[in-house]
Amino acid sequence: MLNKLSLFKKLSLSALIIFLILVVGFVWISQAIESVSRAQAEQELHRDLAAHLVHDNPLISSEQLNSDTIGNLFHSMMILGANFEFYVLDNSGKIINFSAKPNEIIRKIVNLEPLNNFIQNSQQFPIYADDPRGNEGKIFSAAIIHEGDKKIGYLFVIVRSKIYDSVFNRLKNNQQLKTILLVAATSILFLFALIFLSLHFFVQPLRDLTKAINSMQQNGFKEKLSLIEVAKSSSEINILTDAFNQMIAQTNQQFDQLKLVDAERRELLTHLSHDLRTPLSSLQGFLETISLKQDQLEPKKRQEYIERSLKNAQRLKHFVDQIFELAHLESGHVSANFETFPIAEILYDLKEKFSIKVDKKKITLQVKLKNEKIQTSTDIGKLERVLNNLIENAIRHTPENGVISLELVETEINNQVQIIVRDTGIGIPEDEIPYLFDARYRGSKTAEDGERHIGLGLTITKKLLNILGSEIKVKNNDGSGASFSFQLTVI
The missing domain is CATH 1.10.287.130 (Signal transduction histidine kinase, dimerisation/phosphotransfer (DHp) domain)
Known part of the structure; x- marks a missing residue:
C-alpha cells in the first residue's frame, strides 16, 4: 500500500510519525523528570517531619509503641494531613503500629536500609522505601525512636498516602487527556505546516523538474533541448x-x-x-x-x-x-601485428616497386639514409601501405624532371627515427594544410594528371599511422614541393 503513495505523501507521513514519536518521547521524559523533581521537593520539604513528631509527642517515645493510644494519635494526624501515613517499626523493621486499616497492610516488615540512609543523609533525594500498603516505593520521612539512650524503633511516615495517590492519579489522568488533545492539535497544525513547506520548498520544484523532463520526452529529442529552470529550493x-x-x-x-x-x-x-x-x-x-x-x-x-x-x-x-x-579503418576493429625488420629494406623495396611509374613520368625516386641497420617494430603491411599512399601522392603532384626522396633521419629523441617523403612538386596552400587529411578535402591545385583528387589516400594514411601509434606531419619545402613525415620507434 505504501508503494502506491506519492513521494509527497510518503514524506508527510514519515515526518508526522517522527514528529509524534518525538512529542510522545518528550512528554514522557518531561513527566518522568517532573515526577522525580516533585518527589525530591516533597521529601526535602518533609525531611524533619518524623523527627518533629517524635520530639513533640512523648507517647511515641515510650515503650508502649503498639498501644491503641498511639494508633488514635496517628488517626488524628491523618485527619489533619490525609496525604500522610504513619508507621512505628521496631529495630528489625517489623511494623508494630500504624494508622491504616489492618486489612490494607500487605507488608509486615519494611527494609530499614533506605530509612537509615535518610536519617544519616547519605543518599541524594528522592529516596524510596517499601510501602506497607503497596508494591511501589514511596518517599517518606523517618526518625529513630529512643527511650532514654536506648534505640527502640523507628517512626516511618509515608509522605504520599493511598488517598493522595488516588486523588493525584485522577487529576493526572485528566492532565494526560489534556496533553493528548494538545499533542493531537499540535500534530494537525504541524501536518498542515509540513504540507505547505513541502509543497513550497521541495515537492513543487520536484514537480517542475518532472514536468520539464516530460516535456523534453514529448519533444522526442528532435531538436536542441532547453535548460531546466526551477524555483530555488533545497540544495538536493x-x-x-x-x-x-x-x-x-x-x-x-x-x-x-x-x-x-x-x-x-x-x-x-x-x-x-x-x-x-x-x-x-x-x-x-x-x-x-x-x-x-x-x-x-x-x-x-x-x-x-x-x-x-x-x-x-x-x-x-x-x-x-x-x-x-x-x-x-573507421570501424575500430583494426589492430596492428608488430614485427621487427630493417627500415631501409622496405624503402628500397618501394623504390623498386615504383621505378617503372616514375621513369614513365621522368621523375627521380631516391632513398637517402645514413644507417641501413636501423630496425623498428611495427606492422610492416600497414607501414608499406602508408608509404605507398605518400609516394603515389608525391608522384601525382610532382612535375617532369622532379625529385621524390625517401629519407630516414635519426632524431634527437632517444629510440625515435623519422621517415620523410619529400617531393619537388606544386606544394600545398598553407590555408589548406589543416584540412589535408579530411576525407572531404579537395585540393585547389590540380595534380599533374590534370584532375583533382578527393583526399581518401591521405585520410587512410593518417588512420593507419594512428593505429601504429604515430602521427603524420606535413609542411611545404623552402624551395618547392612538400614533405610528409612521421616517426617510428627504433629497436
Whole structure:
C-alpha cells in the first residue's frame, strides 16, 4: 500500500510519525523528570517531619509503641494531613503500629536500609522505601525512636498516602487527556505546516523538474533541448537540477556533433558520388561508342577506347577499394601485428616497386639514409601501405624532371627515427594544410594528371599511422614541393 503513495505523501507521513514519536518521547521524559523533581521537593520539604513528631509527642517515645493510644494519635494526624501515613517499626523493621486499616497492610516488615540512609543523609533525594500498603516505593520521612539512650524503633511516615495517590492519579489522568488533545492539535497544525513547506520548498520544484523532463520526452529529442529552470529550493533539488542541466548540455553537444557528422557525411557522399560518377560516365561513354560504332572504328581508335575504358575501370576499382578500406579503418576493429625488420629494406623495396611509374613520368625516386641497420617494430603491411599512399601522392603532384626522396633521419629523441617523403612538386596552400587529411578535402591545385583528387589516400594514411601509434606531419619545402613525415620507434 505504501508503494502506491506519492513521494509527497510518503514524506508527510514519515515526518508526522517522527514528529509524534518525538512529542510522545518528550512528554514522557518531561513527566518522568517532573515526577522525580516533585518527589525530591516533597521529601526535602518533609525531611524533619518524623523527627518533629517524635520530639513533640512523648507517647511515641515510650515503650508502649503498639498501644491503641498511639494508633488514635496517628488517626488524628491523618485527619489533619490525609496525604500522610504513619508507621512505628521496631529495630528489625517489623511494623508494630500504624494508622491504616489492618486489612490494607500487605507488608509486615519494611527494609530499614533506605530509612537509615535518610536519617544519616547519605543518599541524594528522592529516596524510596517499601510501602506497607503497596508494591511501589514511596518517599517518606523517618526518625529513630529512643527511650532514654536506648534505640527502640523507628517512626516511618509515608509522605504520599493511598488517598493522595488516588486523588493525584485522577487529576493526572485528566492532565494526560489534556496533553493528548494538545499533542493531537499540535500534530494537525504541524501536518498542515509540513504540507505547505513541502509543497513550497521541495515537492513543487520536484514537480517542475518532472514536468520539464516530460516535456523534453514529448519533444522526442528532435531538436536542441532547453535548460531546466526551477524555483530555488533545497540544495538536493538544486543539485539534481544542475546535474540534469549538465546532462542536457552534454546531450546538446552530442546533438550538435551528430548534426555536424551528418552534414559531413552528406557532403562526403556528394563528393564520393561525383568521383564515382566521373569514371563511370567515361567508362560508359567509351563502351557505348565501341558498341555503336564497332564496324566504323579503325582498329587503332578502337584500341584507344578500350585502353581508356580499362583506365577508368582501374581508377574506379582503386577508388572503391579506398572507400572500403576507409570504412574498415573507421570501424575500430583494426589492430596492428608488430614485427621487427630493417627500415631501409622496405624503402628500397618501394623504390623498386615504383621505378617503372616514375621513369614513365621522368621523375627521380631516391632513398637517402645514413644507417641501413636501423630496425623498428611495427606492422610492416600497414607501414608499406602508408608509404605507398605518400609516394603515389608525391608522384601525382610532382612535375617532369622532379625529385621524390625517401629519407630516414635519426632524431634527437632517444629510440625515435623519422621517415620523410619529400617531393619537388606544386606544394600545398598553407590555408589548406589543416584540412589535408579530411576525407572531404579537395585540393585547389590540380595534380599533374590534370584532375583533382578527393583526399581518401591521405585520410587512410593518417588512420593507419594512428593505429601504429604515430602521427603524420606535413609542411611545404623552402624551395618547392612538400614533405610528409612521421616517426617510428627504433629497436
